[in-house]
Amino acid sequence: MTHAPSPELSALIEQTRGGHVVVVTGAGISAESGIPTFRGEEGYWTIGSRVYHPQEMATHAAFERMPREVWKWYLYRLGVCRGHDPNPAHEALARLEAGIGDRFLLATQNVDGLHLRAGNTQARTCQVHGNIDYMRAADGRDRNLYRVPDGLCPREREAPLTDAQWDVLVVPPDRQPARPHVLWFDEFYEEDLFRSSTALRAAAKCDLFVVIGSSGAAALPMHAIAEAARGGAAIVNVDPSPNPFGEFADDWERGCWVRQTACDAVPGIVDALLR
Numbered sequence: 001m002t003h004a005p006s007p008e009l010s011a012l013i014e015q016t017r018g019g020h021v022v023v024v025t026g027a028g029i030s031a032e033s034g035i036p037t038f039r040g041e042e043g044y045w046t047i048g049s050r051v052y053h054p055q056e057m058a059t060h061a062a063f064e065r066m067p068r069e070v071w072k073w074y075l076y077r078l079g080v081c082r083g084h085d086p087n088p089a090h091e092a093l094a095r096l097e098a099g100i101g102d103r104f105l106l107a108t109q110n111v112d113g114l115h116l117r118a119g120n121t122q123a124r125t126c127q128v129h130g131n132i133d134y135m136r137a138a139d140g141r142d143r144n145l146y147r148v149p150d151g152l153c154p155r156e157r158e159a160p161l162t163d164a165q166w167d168v169l170v171v172p173p174d175r176q177p178a179r180p181h182v183l184w185f186d187e188f189y190e191e192d193l194f195r196s197s198t199a200l201r202a203a204a205k206c207d208l209f210v211v212i213g214s215s216g217a218a219a220l221p222m223h224a225i226a227e228a229a230r231g232g233a234a235i236v237n238v239d240p241s242p243n244p245f246g247e248f249a250d251d252w253e254r255g256c257w258v259r260q261t262a263c264d265a266v267p268g269i270v271d272a273l274l275r
Contacts, residue, residue: 002088002267009256012208012234013272019207021100021273022199022228023093024221025108025115028213028239029262033084035112045073045157059186063138063179071169072154072161074180078132079153081111086118089212089262092270094119099274105206107199109218111182126195126202128220130182136193137171138179143192145181146171189220196220203227210236210269212262216244238265 005013027037045052047069056062063070086094097104097120107126108115113133115125134145152165171178183189189196200223203209209228214221225245228235234254237245240261249255258265 003260003264004268005265005272006256006258009236009258009269010272012236012254012256013269015254016208016234017273018103020103020105020202020205021096021208021210022202022206022224022233023096023104023106023210023212024199024214024224025093025106025110025212025262026214026218026221027110028215028241029087029089029266030084030110030112030114031213032089032261032263033087033112033114035081035084035114045069055185058182059184061186063184067138067177067179068161068166071166071180072159074132074182075148075153075161075165076157078148079155081113081132082153084112084114086114087263089266090114090118090120092267096270096273097121097124099270105199105202107202107220107224109214109221126199128183128189128194128196128199129218130180130194132180132182134181135169135171135178136181138177142171142176144171146178148180200224200227203233204231206231206233208236208273209233210238211245211249212238212266214239214243214245215241221245236269238262238269 031037045057057073105124106120107128109129111130111132113131133147135148136145149168169178191197203224204227206228235249235252236256237249238258239246240259246257249257
């Protein structure tokens with residue numbers, strides 16, 4: 001059920017109307033589409049008798065050591081993502097971008113691509129952790145992105161990665177080995193791949209900064225909210241669960257913590273911003 005903004009939030013929206021809006025989204029918004037959170041049960045992976053944690057699998061070191069197993073993990077996760085659709089919160093953010101144009105920027109931690117499928121544009125969406133729909137050259141020399149072909153995603157976790165599937169995981173024109181286009185735990189943000197600096201610059205000059213469904217475990221959203229606060233922006237956190245952004249918004253003079261789910265809160269916030 002969509003809720004109208006509270007009087008407190010409505011006042012912040014009125015104060016920032018006509019200004020720049022930066023939205024940061026985390027796993028909470030996609031969980032409402034049925035996509036398991038990264039560190040949830042679906043993130044753990046068994047190889048032989050050993051269980052690997054997501055923080056172990058999602059590393060360049062693991063890819064160098066066991067590329068087929070890492071690809072198998074990502075292909076299974078990709079199949080899960082492609083099997084779910086954007087929800088009303090995703091669709092509302094696409095409406096917001098369409099309505100305010102260049103005054104909007106979205107920075108998402110999610111790699112599922114649901115924001116783009118909902119209608120947000122590549123130009124105004126910073127996918128700061130990458131997009132699981134794509135792959136790029138494993139050696140790093142070719143910076144172009146290539147969509148992972150359909151038909152590679154196993155329906156069962158235990159399904160082996162066949163030689164035929166492995167042979168498709170290459171990039172043209174020289175058929176060099178490919179890697180998933182995601183930011184791994186042992187890597188750093190690169191502007192040309194993830195547009196992380198673009199997101200921070202936008203946060204520094206925005207009038208309204210909205211965080212949706214982020215636990216605060218990643219570094220970039222924490223830096224972004226600091227930039228927004230330094231610039232005097234109004235700060236809104238949408239999440240029913242406690243997190244650092246909610247605590248910050250509660251303490252911020254121009255802040256508001258909306259203790260609702262993304263699907264309950266975001267459509268109403270967008271409607272108010274577009275009125």
